[in-house]
Amino acid sequence: MRRRDWRGLDNIPQEGGVVLAVNHVSELDPLLVAEAVLATGRTPAFLAKSSLFDSAIVGRWFRAAGHVQVDRDHGRGGFDAALEALRAGTLVVVYPEGSITKNNDGRLMGLKSGAVRLALESGAPLIPVAQLGAQQVLPAYSRRPRLLKRPVVTIDVGQPLGLDNLRRRGSGPEVVQIGTRRLTNILTTMIEDLVRGRRPV
Numbered sequence: 001m002r003r004r005d006w007r008g009l010d011n012i013p014q015e016g017g018v019v020l021a022v023n024h025v026s027e028l029d030p031l032l033v034a035e036a037v038l039a040t041g042r043t044p045a046f047l048a049k050s051s052l053f054d055s056a057i058v059g060r061w062f063r064a065a066g067h068v069q070v071d072r073d074h075g076r077g078g079f080d081a082a083l084e085a086l087r088a089g090t091l092v093v094v095y096p097e098g099s100i101t102k103n104n105d106g107r108l109m110g111l112k113s114g115a116v117r118l119a120l121e122s123g124a125p126l127i128p129v130a131q132l133g134a135q136q137v138l139p140a141y142s143r144r145p146r147l148l149k150r151p152v153v154t155i156d157v158g159q160p161l162g163l164d165n166l167r168r169r170g171s172g173p174e175v176v177q178i179g180t181r182r183l184t185n186i187l188t189t190m191i192e193d194l195v196r197g198r199r200p201v
Contacts, residue, residue, distance in 0.1 A: 004155075005153065006039070008157035008159075012037065012040045012091070016089050017087060019092055019125070023095070023097065023106070023108055024100045025101055029095070030046055033131065043091070044092070045068060045090050047068045047078065092124075096112050096113075096114065096183065097112070101140065107192070113179075120167055120179065128158040130191045131194075132194040137151060161179075161186060162182070166178060
């Protein structure tokens with residue numbers, strides 16, 4: 001369905017809890033991101049909203065693989081399950097936008113704070129991942145894949161986000177807000193570079 005362009009996979013630690021914060025452009029994202037993570041020897045668990053578990057494309061796999069389901073009306077339960085998984089050494093994938101972007105060019109929407117809170121409370125590294133191109137195979141909010149063009153889908157794994165100075169200050173609202181702003185800035189830059197066809201520096 002696509003040609004793959006994987007970058008920075010060696011930035012994923014080989015062991016221990018890890019939070020991957022990935023932008024979200026298509027319902028195919030979990031399958032494509034999982035493929036890249038599995039290529040490093042790690043097995044990902046996804047922190048995902050309940051509606052993804054109802055998807056015909058990924059829902060059955062999500063349930064069978066033990067990923068973390070988040071009900072937005074009862075979000076703390078999903079957060080606690082993800083926190084426990086991180087402390088047990090699991091690599092957890094989070095889509096901090098909370099849903100597929102509504103920007104047609106794949107650019108980032110506003111971020112929720114969950115990825116940063118998980119990293120702060122667990123001590124796990126927070127790694128930004130920019131990806132682009134899956135929406136050309138299965139457009140956002142569409143059920144009709146485009147199977148003929150085989151576009152390039154880029155997954156670019158960044159360096160761990162600097163949070164050590166924030167961890168010393170706890171995980172209160174102000175600290176989480178600063179961390180979320182840092183994550184927003186780096187993901188925005190990485191995605192903008194992909195949109196412009198340049199590899200992030």
